[in-house]
Amino acid sequence: MSADADSYEWPAFHEASHCCLAEYFSQETKEAWIARREGQHIPAEWRAPSNVADKQRRLNEIIVLMAGRAGVDRLSGRKLEYPDWHESDDYTLALRRAMWLSGDDEQAADLLLQWGARRAELLVERLWHEIHAVAYGLLEHERLTGSHVREIIKQSNNGKVAA
Numbered sequence: 001m002s003a004d005a006d007s008y009e010w011p012a013f014h015e016a017s018h019c020c021l022a023e024y025f026s027q028e029t030k031e032a033w034i035a036r037r038e039g040q041h042i043p044a045e046w047r048a049p050s051n052v053a054d055k056q057r058r059l060n061e062i063i064v065l066m067a068g069r070a071g072v073d074r075l076s077g078r079k080l081e082y083p084d085w086h087e088s089d090d091y092t093l094a095l096r097r098a099m100w101l102s103g104d105d106e107q108a109a110d111l112l113l114q115w116g117a118r119r120a121e122l123l124v125e126r127l128w129h130e131i132h133a134v135a136y137g138l139l140e141h142e143r144l145t146g147s148h149v150r151e152i153i154k155q156s157n158n159g160k161v162a163a
């Protein structure tokens with residue numbers, strides 16, 4: 001299947017990547033939806049369980065925020081240019097967390113975002129079967145609840161030995 005920027009496929013894989021990495025880090029998804037050329041992954045709550053340290057939670061959130069872009073890169077088989085990347089919510093929210101973790105030092109924050117992008121790239125590769133399943137769920141239904149997302153992820157792992 002060819003990737004077409006005007007189709008629903010890119011937003012589906014983008015949002016599915018957010019969903020699967022969020023679940024990987026036990027950050028519950030409330031809802032995910034796609035419409036032509038766009039979509040949104042809505043976390044159940046922005047705060048992770050309180051037993052997760054604030055720093056670790058923000059590091060995980062950076063990886064989850066970087067996952068959408070990593071998922072579309074994986075789908076298209078190359079690193080794509082995103083002219084409006086610095087205006088995106090994903091970048092803005094990730095930068096806010098990176099600045100908090102870096103004592104407001106822009107250079108350190110930028111390195112953290114690079115770290116998050118690499119971690120997202122590797123996890124997208126590892127969770128690709130889940131992302132694929134959730135993306136096709138989104139393409140079929142356009143809107144998935146968090147419990148539906150978790151069910152699809154669970155089914156995609158049936159018969160698979162945990163890595």
Ligand SMILES: [Zn+2]
Pocket residue numbers: 014018065068069090
């Ligand atoms: Zn996104």
